[in-house]
Amino acid sequence: MDRRQERASSAQIEPPEVARLRHRLALSVTYLTGVTVLALLALSYAGVAITLSRPALWGLLAGNVAVAVFVAKAPVLGRNALPVLAAFAIAFVTPDPYVHHQVAPSLFLPAIFALLVADDWLVGASLFFTIAGFVIRGGVRSPYLHPELLVVASLAAVVLVAAHRLRLGLYTRLAMSERRTRAIAAATDDVVLILRPDGAVLKPTFVGEASKRVLGREPDEIAAMTLRELVHGEDRARVGQVLDDVRAGEPHPVAVEFRAMHSDGDPRWVNARVINMLSDPDVAGVLITLRDVTEVRHVQQELERRLAHQALHDPLTGLANRRLLLEEANDRLAALREGGAPFCLLFCDLDRFKVVNDSLGHEVGDRLLADVAARLISTLRPDDLASRFGGDEFVILLPSTTADAAYAIASRIVDAFRAPFEVAKQKLHLQVSVGVVAARAGHETAESILRDADVAMYRAKEAGRDRAEVFEPEMGARVSRRHELEQSLRRAIAQRELTVHYQPKYRLRDGAIDGFEALVRWTDPLRGTIGPNEFVPLAEETGLVVPLGLFVLEEACRWFIGWRREHDVEEARIAVNLSGRQLQDPGLADDISRVLAHTGIDPSCVQLEVTESVAMTNAAANIETLRQLRGLGPSIAVDDFGTGYSSLAYLRRLPVDTLKIDRAFIASLERGSEDESIVRFLLSLAKTLGLRTVAEGIETADQLEVLADLGCDAGQGFLLGRPSPAAEALRVPLVADIPGKSLRRAARALRAITTPTPRDV
Template sequence: MLTGSYDYSLVLISLLVAILASYTALDLAGRVTSSQGRGAVLWIGGGAIAMGIGIWSMHFIGMLAFSLPIPLGYDLPLTLLSLLIAVLVSGFALWLVSQPEQPWWQLLCGALTMGAGISSMHYMGMHAMRMLPGIDYDPGLFYLSLAIAVAASGAALWIAFRLRHDTPYVRLARSGAALVMGVAIVGMHYTGMAAANFPLGSVCGAAIAGLDSRWLASLVIAVTLAILAIALLTSVLDARLESRTAQLTNSLEQANQELTHLALHDNLTKLPNRTLLEDRVDQAIHKVERNGGCFGLLFMDLDGFKPVNDAFGHHVGDLLLREVAQRLSSHLRTEDTLARIGGDEFVLLANLGEPDDAVTLASQLVALVGTAFMVGGQELRVSTSVGIALYPGDGATREELLMNADAAMYHAKGAGKNGYSFFEQSMNTNARNQLQLLHDLRQALDAGELELHYQPKFAAADAQRVIGAEALLRWQHPRRGLLMPDQFIALAEKTGLIIPIGNWVLNEACRQMSRWYAEGRDDWRVAVNLSALQFCHAGLIDSVRHALERHALPANCLTLEITETTAMQDADASLAILRKLAEMGVDLSIDDFGTGYSSLLYLKRLPANELKIDRGFVRDLEHDSDDAAIISAIVALGQALDLRIVAEGVETESQQAFLTGLGCDSLQGFLFGKPMPAEQFMVGVEALA
């Protein structure tokens, strides 16, 4: 027998190539599994080529490491055929690992198929030497090499399937597995080589026309390492891209979820908002239509919330709303929906076993809200009025149900608050009137239906001398006639229409005052009331400036009246706004003084020019000594702060005498004149002259 020898440097290289090929195979299995459709097909195809070349190269380098005392070579077609077998086997392995499951029978069949393929590749490569006479194989070692090929293939498939997903430390696990697999593959190869016996006198038929082994080892090693490196680098880069894409996708999904949550929930209380409530009401209607049963809509509005808000500020008011929402939510069933639909209004959508269950539920809500709240170290008390609409019975659509529950809530308020009321059809009349009035109010500005009436102001020391007028809003409704502010201002404030209406009042009052100024009434001032919402609006300063500029009116001819409560609800913010107005030269008046919650410290800082005594004190002046004492104190306070004192609601001569004696600067009331249109106002003034 011819005795062979090995180049141990090539043997070591073949082992390293086997380990690298194994790691690449495990990594590519992960890429195939994480891809779909065309991407998976491309990874199987490309991976089969890279992995097949890696396995074949290990085998071929191992053969090139072997030498005999005769010249050796390799038949090119047979060598390429062994390479093709390696590629096909690798593709089969990657496809098998990409399957969603790996039952034992599939693993066994795959191991046998792969083992047969790898063995075929090895022995086809051996046959490519074309030895004459043929290679004599030791049966024991030959079958051992086959068994090693099948066992190594089965282990490789089992390991690759379990390490195909990216998990923590997966690359470390793949490295260890690649080492084991590489040793197994090399063991199969060299066992097969050990089984080969070469008789004396053997000749290599491929030594002359076949591949020359002198330079082939270097070429195979270089090409193989390049291909495996490219495949591995591509896999790693693709994995990183996939990871970043997944992170971006997760971030986008999270952002979408957050945006959806924000769109469907109230920002302050985190409760569902009107949009989500309406959707759930629709679902509840469909559920009742399919399965029967009933549900109720309980519309809640907090009683006494506005005084709390005015007295302690919006920050405390917001905290109170959160506390109310939390208390109500903690006592609800999971299948019910509590929503905040605006301001201090909440709606509960509740599944009911029987319609009468709504009574128990409404009573619980009233009791829960009626218990004191601790907010910011303050013990605050509010109550709630609840309106109940039932389905079926009180409406066919969610719009009708919400409108009818709202109407029932207003009825509960009118009945004394802190209670509940079921919807009755007669309540719809008032609700529809409110809706119609709102519709008409939206058109009133464009239709020119709003107008200003003017009530004269007189000097207290000279009751014949007019010193200006207060502009008072009226609505000449086409069907209802002349409407006073108390019939529509609350509706305008609730819907935000007060802003454009307030701007119109401001502009119209300045227009009229500019006429009077041009007629020589340059010592007059026109007073305009600002609502709380208008005073807090960001565009107030610009609206005042534009109105004055548009009508070329000196700023000191305009007096802006804000209530004491409005000025005090956020004193620091009010101070900033009032200072800007004062810098423009506008006259500032604190209206309804004595009825709110003033802080003398803040009042001293406010750049006001006058205090206006509320008509409630003037009305009972002659019969209530307390009112007389309060007015005396207000006048003394105003004089101490160097403010003009205006008393409104003067209706009798004794009231006039008392107020003049105290030192009031100006008076207004029915004793001197009622509010009237500008033309009639001037007729009355000229008659006095």
């Protein structure tokens, strides 16, 4: 870059405040010169002897006025012209004897003046213009023609130019730094504050319109305030504690969210990042950046509200779920023991629903259940609480209701269900059997009330269905069957009559197998197949789930070792469920350690799954238990995530590796749906926490495609593979067909690879 380009570049990046300072200096000099010439003219007319003639003084005054106008109208050109004019003027106003007998200090004044207000080339030029003025003026021979003085003047010019260029370089670097800072600042909406050690705002730096938009205040207004005045009253103690910690020497940036007061009186949620820069001489304070997160906060609160609603309500029908019903019943039972109002439970079970569901498909079945819920609501009072308990079972809590009044409501429900339902242009006939029970102070828990209502409901079925029955103590058949089932389950566990089925999981990015989930199944010699929904809750209630869980873990580990021997897939893992009762068992860690050692499986190949609601029940103790289990080598997964409404603070503390998104969010998943927004949020949350994600209950290709596009890591469901016995599970495909042409081609290519034929087990 030549000097001309360098001067142009320097002028472009010169800080505005420096340019303004130079301009003011130039104007000041012209004004001062004008006043001086006017004074000399006044003295001349007063009779005082003046070296310069009056015409010369009038000429100087006219020239100075012209220069002043020039500087005012054309700041840059005028500023550069001023040192040249000053150089000529000094040569002609210096008395001749003074010039003749000594080197005039005035020789260097124009150059020094140029150093302040002119461009760099004028620093030397103004010096030589002064010498030229002395040479061409009349009078005695000028000493400035002596060679030694010209050499000294040249050296002085070089030194002054070097000083000017050094100063210009400092200005350039400062301007470039400020320009970079402004460019970065322009790209953000953050408000930047530097605080004194006492908390007062020392130097506010506001990016664009950030201060006005975030706080509705001008920078000068904020500079006159303390941080305490900006913070909402309820948040001051918390923010003050953070500042105290930072000032005390906290070396790392600290993030805190609080409400900052807007000028309109409404608070704005801001995310503050606090950094200790007291030791930095350029800052000498605490640096705080404020980012407006009000909208993000509102979105988060809305999502949390939705998640809270999902956690307590059935996604298909919109009714309360089992958890909400039991919580409400337990609260009312506690009040009843203290003399509160009576209440009743109705246990409703649909007759013939399974036939309709199996013959017409799940989609029709789901629409029918939604219509059933609407019809139930139409028969109830505003304060009654209806819940879907699972499958085709509904439980209704009737507050401030006697048994007789409850029976009347139950009969009304039975009558309402005698009218056909119209779904998919078909008329479907359903009946309902209802069990009625009045809560008593003698009931230990809501589950015991529910058990009596269940007994009454089965009595209604035995009596011909399509009716309601009130619980009576002699209805012991249901209890008897439960006792017999418990004994049979105890024997089946002891004699290892249960079997374990295995459902595959696949990675959604490439379709490769990700592992299996072990699921227990029971076929009783007398009763036939008994569903897990029936015997697993019984095992949980009776404590049999502890030996049952160890049986499943041992069988799954042995089977997986054989599967790994046949298929060399290093990343796959076998997942086994843990129940709440197992987590409460103090010997759980020792039992699992013995099974892992006994089977010889690599512990890292095992994943232990616990539901979100179980993990959050007695959370502190469960977190410690899960940490012990993870210390043994297995990874931990949170099952049915999104339904338990866990605290994000607790979720961060859980020693988990994987989140399994509950099938309730997958069942109605489609593009643009509310469930897609929730699933997207859950996946984003998992990614933020560094956790893998697995989607449960994938049954359609559309669901699979949406999940793959959203970035879900893995999935399982009937579409990808049903639970199958051990021998069949050995032969499940190692690659699933995931939506996307390239992935499907990769899947077909991998399937074409010859793999060893699994051995029968």
